[in-house]
Amino acid sequence: MPSGFMIEIKGKPVKIEYSEDDIHVIGLMDMPFEWIKQGSKSVEIRANSDVRPFDYSVIKPGHILRLINEQTGESLERHVIRVDHYQTVKELLNIEGMENTLPTLESVAEAIELIHSFPGYKQGIVKYGVYAIEVM
Template identity: 30%
Template sequence: MKYSLSLNSRPFESIKSGIKKIEGRVPTGLDKNIQFDKFKAGDIIVFTNNENKKTMKVRVLGIRHYKTIRLMLETEGIKRVLSSQGTIEEGIESYNRLEGYKESVKKYGIYAIEIVKI
């Protein structure tokens, strides 16, 4: 299956350079109709950079569901999930600043999508 998702510049560049290996997503905002629980290894995601509209293809290696952002960051590792280094608390704050994430994570949890650039 092929999916299209948008990204801000910093995470886009971090994935492109191979630093960020996990993309955390919840069904909210532009993603509200995407069924992340249906993603599977081998699927393709085309990410579009919100700022310059450049695109990048990645392959899904796996997907895992977590009840909280904290659990995802602790399990997957900050360096693999965040596009900027920091503490778990800073990572939680960063996700909670994204529109609709705080409420949606409480309702749906968060999906950790393991990816590799192709």
């Protein structure tokens, strides 16, 4: 898969979803970024897709995630504690827990609908599965 995906933040191009050795740069929407920053979210949910060509299977425990807020451009780094692969979002949520993944959502059904709404995720999950990346 090609390396990197360009987005625009505050009028400037920013490269996300690429790796430099064992540092992996990924973009997050504002709310999940803040949850991780504040420590209320410990597990990031990611799926390989044909829309954003980053292979999340390269992320391993001991690696670093450099998270970029896609709205503000703020960044922070977290250590990867664990990476688990699941066949479905429902399986991931039932094992990882809503409180660790999507702490403000009320139900697994609501969370599945949200995850499937990201471009390429629904098809990508069917094809590649979905990753739970625990960070600290």
